[in-house]
Amino acid sequence: MKSVLVTGGTGLLGRQVIPRLLAEGATVRAIARRPGPQRPGLTWIQGDLHAPETMPRAMEGADTVLHLATQPLKASADLDLAQRLLQSLPASDVRHLVYMSITGLERMQRAPYYREKLEIERLFGASGVPLTVQRSTQFHEFIAQLLQRLTVGPLALVPTGVTLQPVAVQAVAQALVQRTLGDPAGHAQELAGPDTLTLEHLARSWRGRRGGLLRLPLPVPLFRAWQEQAAVGHRAEVVGESWASWLTTTTRERAKAVLT
Template identity: 40%
Template sequence: MTTILVTGGTGTLGRPVTERLRADGHDVRVLSRHSEPYAADLRKGGPALDAALAGVETVVHCAGSPNGGDEKAAGLLIPAARRAGVGHLVYISIVGVDRVPLPYYRAKLAVERRIEESGLGCTVLRATQFHDLMATFLSKLTAPPLALLPAGLADQPVEVAEVADRLSELALASPAGHVPDLGAPEIRSVPSLARAYLDATGGHRRLLEVPLFGRTYGAFRAGGHLAPEQAVGKGTFEEYLARRFG
Protein backbone atom coordinates (compact mmCIF):
# COMPACT_ATOMS: atom_id res chain seq x y z
CA MET A 1 0.00 0.00 0.00
CA THR A 2 1.33 3.39 -1.03
CA THR A 3 0.70 6.62 0.87
CA ILE A 4 -0.36 9.25 -1.67
CA LEU A 5 -1.25 12.92 -1.25
CA VAL A 6 -3.65 14.41 -3.81
CA THR A 7 -3.59 18.20 -3.90
CA GLY A 8 -6.90 19.67 -4.96
CA GLY A 9 -8.43 16.33 -4.02
CA THR A 10 -11.94 17.76 -3.73
CA GLY A 11 -11.92 19.22 -7.25
CA THR A 12 -13.20 18.10 -10.64
CA LEU A 13 -10.16 15.91 -11.32
CA GLY A 14 -8.78 15.39 -7.82
CA ARG A 15 -11.95 13.75 -6.52
CA PRO A 16 -12.07 10.88 -9.07
CA VAL A 17 -8.29 10.42 -8.77
CA THR A 18 -8.70 10.03 -5.02
CA GLU A 19 -11.59 7.57 -5.45
CA ARG A 20 -9.64 5.38 -7.90
CA LEU A 21 -6.52 5.23 -5.76
CA ARG A 22 -8.51 4.40 -2.63
CA ALA A 23 -10.42 1.72 -4.52
CA ASP A 24 -7.04 0.13 -5.30
CA GLY A 25 -6.32 -0.03 -1.57
CA HIS A 26 -3.92 2.89 -1.19
CA ASP A 27 -3.75 5.32 1.71
CA VAL A 28 -4.80 8.58 0.07
CA ARG A 29 -4.68 11.96 1.76
CA VAL A 30 -6.73 14.81 0.33
CA LEU A 31 -5.19 18.25 0.58
CA SER A 32 -7.29 21.35 0.09
CA ARG A 33 -7.89 24.51 2.08
CA HIS A 34 -10.88 23.04 3.90
CA SER A 35 -10.35 19.27 3.83
CA GLU A 36 -9.54 17.98 7.31
CA PRO A 37 -7.35 16.47 8.61
CA TYR A 38 -5.01 17.73 5.87
CA ALA A 39 -6.35 21.23 5.32
CA ALA A 40 -3.64 23.53 3.99
CA ASP A 41 -3.31 26.48 1.64
CA LEU A 42 -0.64 25.67 -0.94
CA ARG A 43 -0.05 29.37 -1.48
CA LYS A 44 0.95 29.80 2.16
CA GLY A 45 2.69 26.51 2.97
CA GLY A 46 3.82 26.19 6.58
CA PRO A 47 3.42 23.46 9.20
CA ALA A 48 0.06 22.26 7.84
CA LEU A 49 1.64 21.41 4.49
CA ASP A 50 4.58 19.70 6.14
CA ALA A 51 2.21 17.61 8.26
CA ALA A 52 0.19 16.58 5.20
CA LEU A 53 3.37 15.42 3.44
CA ALA A 54 4.87 13.49 6.37
CA GLY A 55 5.32 9.85 5.32
CA VAL A 56 3.97 10.44 1.80
CA GLU A 57 5.62 8.53 -1.03
CA THR A 58 3.80 10.07 -4.01
CA VAL A 59 2.12 13.44 -4.59
CA VAL A 60 -0.47 13.88 -7.33
CA HIS A 61 -0.67 17.62 -7.89
CA CYS A 62 -4.14 18.43 -9.22
CA ALA A 63 -4.61 21.78 -7.48
CA GLY A 64 -4.65 24.82 -9.74
CA SER A 65 -6.51 28.02 -10.43
CA PRO A 66 -6.87 30.22 -13.52
CA ASN A 67 -7.07 33.14 -11.09
CA GLY A 68 -3.36 32.86 -10.29
CA GLY A 69 -1.12 31.50 -7.59
CA ASP A 70 -0.01 28.24 -9.21
CA GLU A 71 3.66 29.18 -9.43
CA LYS A 72 3.73 30.32 -5.82
CA ALA A 73 2.01 27.10 -4.72
CA ALA A 74 4.56 24.99 -6.62
CA GLY A 75 7.37 27.03 -5.11
CA LEU A 76 6.18 25.96 -1.65
CA LEU A 77 5.06 22.42 -2.47
CA ILE A 78 8.31 21.32 -4.10
CA PRO A 79 10.71 22.11 -1.22
CA ALA A 80 8.19 20.71 1.27
CA ALA A 81 8.05 17.48 -0.76
CA ARG A 82 11.85 17.32 -0.78
CA ARG A 83 11.96 17.77 2.99
CA ALA A 84 9.44 14.97 3.41
CA GLY A 85 11.40 12.59 1.18
CA VAL A 86 8.66 12.27 -1.45
CA GLY A 87 9.85 10.00 -4.24
CA HIS A 88 7.37 10.85 -7.01
CA LEU A 89 5.56 14.05 -7.94
CA VAL A 90 2.86 13.65 -10.60
CA TYR A 91 1.53 16.81 -12.25
CA ILE A 92 -1.48 17.38 -14.49
CA SER A 93 -0.94 20.07 -17.11
CA ILE A 94 -2.73 21.21 -20.26
CA VAL A 95 -2.05 20.51 -23.92
CA GLY A 96 -0.74 23.70 -25.51
CA VAL A 97 0.89 25.36 -22.51
CA ASP A 98 4.04 25.71 -24.61
CA ARG A 99 2.20 27.10 -27.65
CA VAL A 100 -0.67 29.29 -26.46
CA PRO A 101 0.34 32.57 -24.73
CA LEU A 102 -2.58 32.57 -22.31
CA PRO A 103 -1.45 33.70 -18.82
CA TYR A 104 -2.86 30.57 -17.16
CA TYR A 105 -1.07 28.36 -19.70
CA ARG A 106 2.18 30.21 -19.12
CA ALA A 107 1.82 29.60 -15.39
CA LYS A 108 1.21 25.89 -15.97
CA LEU A 109 4.32 25.70 -18.16
CA ALA A 110 6.35 27.47 -15.47
CA VAL A 111 5.15 24.91 -12.91
CA GLU A 112 6.15 22.08 -15.26
CA ARG A 113 9.65 23.50 -15.43
CA ARG A 114 9.89 23.95 -11.67
CA ILE A 115 8.92 20.32 -11.18
CA GLU A 116 11.34 19.05 -13.81
CA GLU A 117 14.17 21.00 -12.19
CA SER A 118 13.20 20.07 -8.63
CA GLY A 119 15.40 17.01 -8.26
CA LEU A 120 12.30 14.95 -7.41
CA GLY A 121 11.21 11.97 -9.45
CA CYS A 122 8.41 13.39 -11.57
CA THR A 123 5.78 12.61 -14.17
CA VAL A 124 3.95 15.29 -16.19
CA LEU A 125 0.76 14.55 -18.12
CA ARG A 126 -0.85 17.12 -20.40
CA ALA A 127 -4.52 16.67 -21.26
CA THR A 128 -6.93 18.60 -23.44
CA GLN A 129 -9.69 20.57 -21.71
CA PHE A 130 -12.40 18.69 -19.82
CA HIS A 131 -16.00 18.29 -20.97
CA ASP A 132 -17.13 20.19 -17.86
CA LEU A 133 -15.15 23.27 -18.82
CA MET A 134 -16.48 23.22 -22.38
CA ALA A 135 -20.05 22.97 -21.10
CA THR A 136 -19.47 25.95 -18.79
CA PHE A 137 -17.90 27.90 -21.66
CA LEU A 138 -20.84 27.15 -23.95
CA SER A 139 -23.44 27.97 -21.29
CA LYS A 140 -22.07 31.52 -21.27
CA LEU A 141 -21.63 31.85 -25.03
CA THR A 142 -25.15 30.59 -25.79
CA ALA A 143 -26.99 32.73 -23.26
CA PRO A 144 -30.04 34.49 -24.80
CA PRO A 145 -30.78 35.96 -27.17
CA LEU A 146 -27.89 35.20 -29.58
CA ALA A 147 -24.97 32.78 -29.42
CA LEU A 148 -21.78 34.66 -30.31
CA LEU A 149 -18.95 32.20 -30.93
CA PRO A 150 -15.27 32.89 -31.65
CA ALA A 151 -14.77 32.27 -35.36
CA GLY A 152 -12.62 29.49 -36.71
CA LEU A 153 -12.02 27.65 -33.44
CA ALA A 154 -12.06 23.93 -32.75
CA ASP A 155 -11.69 22.05 -29.49
CA GLN A 156 -11.02 18.53 -28.23
CA PRO A 157 -12.84 18.20 -24.88
CA VAL A 158 -11.93 15.05 -22.97
CA GLU A 159 -13.74 12.95 -20.38
CA VAL A 160 -12.38 13.78 -16.91
CA ALA A 161 -12.81 10.17 -15.76
CA GLU A 162 -10.35 9.05 -18.43
CA VAL A 163 -7.81 11.62 -17.29
CA ALA A 164 -8.31 10.47 -13.70
CA ASP A 165 -7.71 6.85 -14.74
CA ARG A 166 -4.50 7.74 -16.54
CA LEU A 167 -3.24 9.97 -13.73
CA SER A 168 -3.90 7.26 -11.17
CA GLU A 169 -2.04 4.73 -13.31
CA LEU A 170 0.94 7.07 -13.56
CA ALA A 171 0.93 7.72 -9.81
CA LEU A 172 1.43 4.00 -9.17
CA ALA A 173 4.24 3.66 -11.72
CA SER A 174 7.83 4.87 -11.63
CA PRO A 175 8.62 8.52 -12.46
CA ALA A 176 8.49 8.89 -16.24
CA GLY A 177 9.09 12.60 -16.98
CA HIS A 178 6.85 13.96 -19.72
CA VAL A 179 4.47 11.25 -20.92
CA PRO A 180 2.36 11.36 -24.12
CA ASP A 181 -0.53 13.82 -24.10
CA LEU A 182 -4.08 12.63 -23.56
CA GLY A 183 -6.65 13.98 -25.99
CA ALA A 184 -10.32 13.29 -26.66
CA PRO A 185 -11.36 11.07 -29.56
CA GLU A 186 -12.80 13.97 -31.58
CA ILE A 187 -11.67 17.42 -32.65
CA ARG A 188 -14.82 19.46 -33.14
CA SER A 189 -15.62 22.93 -34.36
CA VAL A 190 -16.96 25.19 -31.63
CA PRO A 191 -20.29 25.65 -33.53
CA SER A 192 -20.79 21.87 -33.62
CA LEU A 193 -20.12 21.66 -29.90
CA ALA A 194 -22.52 24.56 -29.31
CA ARG A 195 -25.26 22.81 -31.31
CA ALA A 196 -24.75 19.63 -29.30
CA TYR A 197 -24.96 21.64 -26.06
CA LEU A 198 -28.14 23.43 -27.14
CA ASP A 199 -29.75 20.17 -28.27
CA ALA A 200 -28.97 18.59 -24.89
CA THR A 201 -30.25 21.55 -22.87
CA GLY A 202 -33.30 22.32 -25.01
CA GLY A 203 -31.95 25.70 -26.11
CA HIS A 204 -32.70 27.37 -29.43
CA ARG A 205 -30.27 30.07 -30.52
CA ARG A 206 -28.97 31.46 -33.73
CA LEU A 207 -25.22 30.82 -33.86
CA LEU A 208 -23.03 33.67 -35.07
CA GLU A 209 -19.26 33.36 -35.41
CA VAL A 210 -17.31 36.52 -34.57
CA PRO A 211 -13.62 36.96 -35.47
CA LEU A 212 -11.29 37.93 -32.65
CA PHE A 213 -7.73 39.21 -32.69
CA GLY A 214 -4.45 38.82 -30.87
CA ARG A 215 -1.68 36.26 -30.39
CA THR A 216 -3.65 34.06 -28.01
CA TYR A 217 -6.63 33.83 -30.34
CA GLY A 218 -4.29 33.13 -33.24
CA ALA A 219 -2.64 30.30 -31.32
CA PHE A 220 -6.02 28.75 -30.55
CA ARG A 221 -7.09 29.09 -34.19
CA ALA A 222 -3.87 27.37 -35.23
CA GLY A 223 -4.77 24.43 -32.98
CA GLY A 224 -2.04 24.95 -30.40
CA HIS A 225 -4.32 23.48 -27.72
CA LEU A 226 -5.13 20.31 -29.67
CA ALA A 227 -3.54 16.86 -29.67
CA PRO A 228 -4.63 15.22 -32.94
CA GLU A 229 -1.94 12.55 -32.73
CA GLN A 230 -2.97 11.64 -29.18
CA ALA A 231 -6.74 11.33 -29.66
CA VAL A 232 -6.75 8.29 -27.38
CA GLY A 233 -9.81 9.10 -25.26
CA LYS A 234 -13.09 7.31 -25.83
CA GLY A 235 -15.86 9.40 -24.26
CA THR A 236 -17.55 11.89 -26.58
CA PHE A 237 -19.07 15.26 -25.76
CA GLU A 238 -22.55 13.97 -26.61
CA GLU A 239 -22.13 11.09 -24.16
CA TYR A 240 -21.11 13.54 -21.44
CA LEU A 241 -24.10 15.79 -22.23
CA ALA A 242 -26.49 12.82 -22.13
CA ARG A 243 -25.27 11.89 -18.64
CA ARG A 244 -25.42 15.44 -17.35
CA PHE A 245 -28.63 16.68 -18.92
CA GLY A 246 -30.43 13.50 -19.98
Protein backbone atom coordinates (compact mmCIF):
# COMPACT_ATOMS: atom_id res chain seq x y z
CA MET A 1 0.00 0.00 0.00
CA LYS A 2 1.44 3.35 -1.02
CA SER A 3 1.62 6.31 1.33
CA VAL A 4 1.32 9.55 -0.63
CA LEU A 5 2.00 13.07 0.61
CA VAL A 6 -0.08 15.58 -1.36
CA THR A 7 0.77 19.27 -1.37
CA GLY A 8 -2.00 21.59 -2.53
CA GLY A 9 -4.63 19.11 -1.39
CA THR A 10 -7.33 21.74 -0.87
CA GLY A 11 -6.94 23.21 -4.36
CA LEU A 12 -9.06 22.47 -7.42
CA LEU A 13 -6.95 19.51 -8.53
CA GLY A 14 -6.16 18.30 -5.02
CA ARG A 15 -9.85 17.98 -4.17
CA GLN A 16 -10.24 15.68 -7.17
CA VAL A 17 -7.05 13.69 -6.60
CA ILE A 18 -7.32 12.82 -2.89
CA PRO A 19 -10.59 10.80 -3.02
CA ARG A 20 -9.32 8.95 -6.10
CA LEU A 21 -6.08 8.01 -4.33
CA LEU A 22 -8.06 6.77 -1.33
CA ALA A 23 -10.37 4.75 -3.59
CA GLU A 24 -7.28 3.03 -5.04
CA GLY A 25 -6.21 1.94 -1.56
CA ALA A 26 -3.45 4.46 -0.92
CA THR A 27 -3.00 6.19 2.41
CA VAL A 28 -2.78 9.94 2.02
CA ARG A 29 -1.15 12.73 3.97
CA ALA A 30 -2.06 16.26 2.92
CA ILE A 31 -0.65 19.61 4.03
CA ALA A 32 -3.01 22.54 4.54
CA ARG A 33 -3.32 25.66 6.63
CA ARG A 34 -7.01 24.83 6.94
CA PRO A 35 -7.53 21.07 6.74
CA GLY A 36 -10.31 19.75 4.54
CA PRO A 37 -12.93 17.05 5.29
CA GLN A 38 -11.80 13.99 7.21
CA ARG A 39 -11.85 10.65 5.38
CA PRO A 40 -10.67 7.15 6.30
CA GLY A 41 -7.06 6.77 5.22
CA LEU A 42 -6.48 10.55 5.06
CA THR A 43 -4.30 12.47 7.53
CA TRP A 44 -4.22 16.26 7.38
CA ILE A 45 -0.96 17.95 8.36
CA GLN A 46 -1.81 21.46 9.46
CA GLY A 47 0.93 23.89 8.55
CA ASP A 48 2.34 26.45 6.17
CA LEU A 49 4.38 25.08 3.29
CA HIS A 50 6.72 28.05 3.55
CA ALA A 51 7.56 27.21 7.18
CA PRO A 52 10.84 25.23 7.38
CA GLU A 53 9.45 22.60 9.76
CA THR A 54 6.29 21.74 7.82
CA MET A 55 7.65 19.64 4.97
CA PRO A 56 9.90 17.30 7.01
CA ARG A 57 7.03 16.66 9.43
CA ALA A 58 4.59 15.97 6.62
CA MET A 59 6.95 13.55 4.84
CA GLU A 60 7.14 11.16 7.80
CA GLY A 61 6.03 7.75 6.58
CA ALA A 62 5.42 8.84 2.97
CA ASP A 63 7.04 6.91 0.11
CA THR A 64 5.60 9.17 -2.64
CA VAL A 65 5.16 12.94 -2.91
CA LEU A 66 2.58 14.44 -5.26
CA HIS A 67 3.42 18.13 -5.54
CA LEU A 68 0.37 20.15 -6.62
CA ALA A 69 0.79 23.33 -4.59
CA THR A 70 1.19 26.48 -6.64
CA GLN A 71 0.92 30.22 -6.08
CA PRO A 72 0.93 31.80 -9.56
CA LEU A 73 0.29 35.34 -8.36
CA LYS A 74 3.26 35.47 -5.99
CA ALA A 75 6.70 35.85 -7.57
CA SER A 76 9.16 33.03 -6.77
CA ALA A 77 6.66 31.33 -4.43
CA ASP A 78 6.59 28.08 -6.41
CA LEU A 79 10.37 27.94 -6.63
CA ASP A 80 10.65 28.49 -2.88
CA LEU A 81 8.20 25.64 -2.22
CA ALA A 82 10.08 23.33 -4.56
CA GLN A 83 13.40 24.09 -2.87
CA ARG A 84 11.93 23.42 0.59
CA LEU A 85 10.61 20.11 -0.68
CA LEU A 86 13.98 19.17 -2.16
CA GLN A 87 15.78 20.04 1.08
CA SER A 88 13.55 17.60 2.96
CA LEU A 89 13.91 14.64 0.57
CA PRO A 90 17.34 13.27 1.68
CA ALA A 91 16.11 12.58 5.23
CA SER A 92 12.84 11.00 4.05
CA ASP A 93 11.74 7.61 2.71
CA VAL A 94 10.35 9.15 -0.49
CA ARG A 95 11.12 7.03 -3.56
CA HIS A 96 8.88 8.73 -6.11
CA LEU A 97 8.32 12.44 -6.70
CA VAL A 98 5.37 13.43 -8.91
CA TYR A 99 5.07 16.99 -10.17
CA MET A 100 2.02 18.56 -11.80
CA SER A 101 3.19 20.92 -14.51
CA ILE A 102 1.92 22.77 -17.58
CA THR A 103 1.91 21.95 -21.29
CA GLY A 104 4.14 24.07 -23.52
CA LEU A 105 6.50 25.52 -20.91
CA GLU A 106 9.43 25.70 -23.32
CA ARG A 107 7.30 27.81 -25.71
CA MET A 108 5.92 30.12 -23.01
CA GLN A 109 9.04 31.62 -21.45
CA ARG A 110 7.81 35.19 -21.88
CA ALA A 111 5.95 34.80 -18.57
CA PRO A 112 7.96 34.61 -15.30
CA TYR A 113 5.59 32.01 -13.83
CA TYR A 114 6.26 29.62 -16.70
CA ARG A 115 10.00 30.20 -16.51
CA GLU A 116 9.80 29.26 -12.84
CA LYS A 117 7.81 26.09 -13.55
CA LEU A 118 10.39 24.94 -16.10
CA GLU A 119 13.20 25.60 -13.63
CA ILE A 120 11.37 23.48 -11.03
CA GLU A 121 11.12 20.61 -13.50
CA ARG A 122 14.90 20.88 -14.01
CA LEU A 123 15.62 20.94 -10.27
CA PHE A 124 13.40 17.95 -9.59
CA GLY A 125 15.02 16.06 -12.45
CA ALA A 126 18.47 16.69 -10.97
CA SER A 127 17.44 15.68 -7.43
CA GLY A 128 18.26 12.00 -7.83
CA VAL A 129 14.77 10.99 -6.66
CA PRO A 130 12.83 9.01 -9.32
CA LEU A 131 10.50 11.53 -10.95
CA THR A 132 7.25 11.74 -12.89
CA VAL A 133 6.27 15.05 -14.48
CA GLN A 134 2.65 15.25 -15.62
CA ARG A 135 1.83 18.26 -17.79
CA SER A 136 -1.61 19.38 -18.89
CA THR A 137 -3.26 22.33 -20.57
CA GLN A 138 -5.40 24.81 -18.60
CA PHE A 139 -8.47 23.58 -16.71
CA HIS A 140 -11.97 24.67 -17.76
CA GLU A 141 -12.42 26.35 -14.38
CA PHE A 142 -9.27 28.41 -14.86
CA ILE A 143 -10.51 29.67 -18.22
CA ALA A 144 -13.84 30.68 -16.69
CA GLN A 145 -12.10 32.54 -13.86
CA LEU A 146 -9.85 34.30 -16.35
CA LEU A 147 -12.81 35.40 -18.47
CA GLN A 148 -14.54 36.71 -15.35
CA ARG A 149 -11.48 38.82 -14.52
CA LEU A 150 -11.40 40.18 -18.05
CA THR A 151 -14.98 41.39 -17.76
CA VAL A 152 -15.37 45.14 -17.24
CA GLY A 153 -18.99 46.20 -16.91
CA PRO A 154 -20.88 45.01 -20.01
CA LEU A 155 -17.68 44.27 -21.94
CA ALA A 156 -15.24 41.38 -21.94
CA LEU A 157 -11.68 42.31 -22.88
CA VAL A 158 -10.31 39.61 -25.18
CA PRO A 159 -6.54 39.52 -25.81
CA THR A 160 -5.84 38.86 -29.47
CA GLY A 161 -3.75 35.96 -30.75
CA VAL A 162 -4.57 33.55 -27.91
CA THR A 163 -5.58 29.94 -28.57
CA LEU A 164 -6.12 27.42 -25.78
CA GLN A 165 -7.06 23.76 -25.36
CA PRO A 166 -8.89 23.56 -22.01
CA VAL A 167 -9.14 20.24 -20.23
CA ALA A 168 -11.41 18.71 -17.58
CA VAL A 169 -9.78 18.63 -14.14
CA GLN A 170 -11.44 15.27 -13.39
CA ALA A 171 -9.70 13.62 -16.34
CA VAL A 172 -6.32 15.04 -15.33
CA ALA A 173 -6.88 13.92 -11.73
CA GLN A 174 -7.62 10.35 -12.84
CA ALA A 175 -4.50 10.18 -14.99
CA LEU A 176 -2.41 11.79 -12.26
CA VAL A 177 -3.52 9.19 -9.72
CA GLN A 178 -2.39 6.39 -12.02
CA ARG A 179 0.96 8.12 -12.51
CA THR A 180 1.35 8.58 -8.76
CA LEU A 181 0.61 4.96 -7.92
CA GLY A 182 2.66 3.62 -10.83
CA ASP A 183 6.38 3.52 -11.47
CA PRO A 184 8.33 6.75 -12.10
CA ALA A 185 7.90 7.70 -15.74
CA GLY A 186 10.05 10.79 -16.24
CA HIS A 187 8.11 13.14 -18.50
CA ALA A 188 4.75 11.43 -18.96
CA GLN A 189 2.45 11.93 -21.92
CA GLU A 190 0.95 15.43 -21.76
CA LEU A 191 -2.82 15.83 -21.40
CA ALA A 192 -5.20 18.21 -23.18
CA GLY A 193 -8.90 18.66 -23.82
CA PRO A 194 -10.58 17.72 -27.12
CA ASP A 195 -10.96 21.23 -28.60
CA THR A 196 -8.48 23.90 -29.65
CA LEU A 197 -10.31 27.22 -29.35
CA THR A 198 -9.47 30.90 -29.60
CA LEU A 199 -9.96 32.98 -26.49
CA GLU A 200 -12.58 34.94 -28.42
CA HIS A 201 -14.60 31.76 -29.02
CA LEU A 202 -14.23 30.77 -25.37
CA ALA A 203 -15.40 34.23 -24.27
CA ARG A 204 -18.43 34.28 -26.59
CA SER A 205 -19.60 30.86 -25.48
CA TRP A 206 -19.02 31.67 -21.80
CA ARG A 207 -20.83 35.01 -21.93
CA GLY A 208 -23.69 33.99 -24.19
CA ARG A 209 -25.85 37.09 -24.74
CA ARG A 210 -24.34 39.06 -21.86
CA GLY A 211 -22.75 42.11 -23.45
CA GLY A 212 -20.07 42.43 -26.09
CA LEU A 213 -16.41 41.67 -26.61
CA LEU A 214 -13.56 44.11 -27.07
CA ARG A 215 -10.63 42.49 -28.91
CA LEU A 216 -7.28 44.14 -28.28
CA PRO A 217 -3.62 43.27 -27.73
CA LEU A 218 -3.00 43.24 -23.97
CA PRO A 219 0.72 43.56 -23.10
CA VAL A 220 0.46 41.15 -20.17
CA PRO A 221 3.15 38.43 -19.82
CA LEU A 222 0.55 35.65 -19.63
CA PHE A 223 -1.12 36.62 -22.89
CA ARG A 224 2.19 37.25 -24.61
CA ALA A 225 3.30 33.77 -23.56
CA TRP A 226 0.16 32.23 -25.08
CA GLN A 227 0.70 33.69 -28.56
CA GLU A 228 1.13 31.45 -31.61
CA GLN A 229 -0.64 28.48 -29.99
CA ALA A 230 2.15 28.08 -27.45
CA ALA A 231 -0.28 26.74 -24.81
CA VAL A 232 -1.82 24.11 -27.11
CA GLY A 233 -0.96 20.45 -26.52
CA HIS A 234 0.22 19.64 -30.04
CA ARG A 235 1.25 16.08 -29.12
CA ALA A 236 -0.87 15.64 -26.00
CA GLU A 237 -3.22 12.79 -25.21
CA VAL A 238 -6.79 14.07 -25.55
CA VAL A 239 -8.86 13.40 -22.42
CA GLY A 240 -12.06 14.54 -20.71
CA GLU A 241 -15.13 16.46 -21.76
CA SER A 242 -15.13 19.41 -24.13
CA TRP A 243 -15.42 23.06 -23.13
CA ALA A 244 -18.98 23.15 -24.55
CA SER A 245 -20.01 20.10 -22.53
CA TRP A 246 -18.44 21.46 -19.34
CA LEU A 247 -20.10 24.83 -19.90
CA THR A 248 -23.52 23.23 -20.36
CA THR A 249 -23.14 21.18 -17.19
CA THR A 250 -21.88 24.16 -15.19
CA THR A 251 -24.73 26.40 -16.38
CA ARG A 252 -27.28 23.73 -15.50
CA GLU A 253 -25.79 23.25 -12.03
CA ARG A 254 -25.82 27.00 -11.37
CA ALA A 255 -29.47 27.21 -12.43
CA LYS A 256 -30.33 24.28 -10.17
CA ALA A 257 -28.55 25.96 -7.24
CA VAL A 258 -30.61 29.11 -7.72
CA LEU A 259 -33.86 27.12 -7.66
CA THR A 260 -33.04 25.13 -4.52
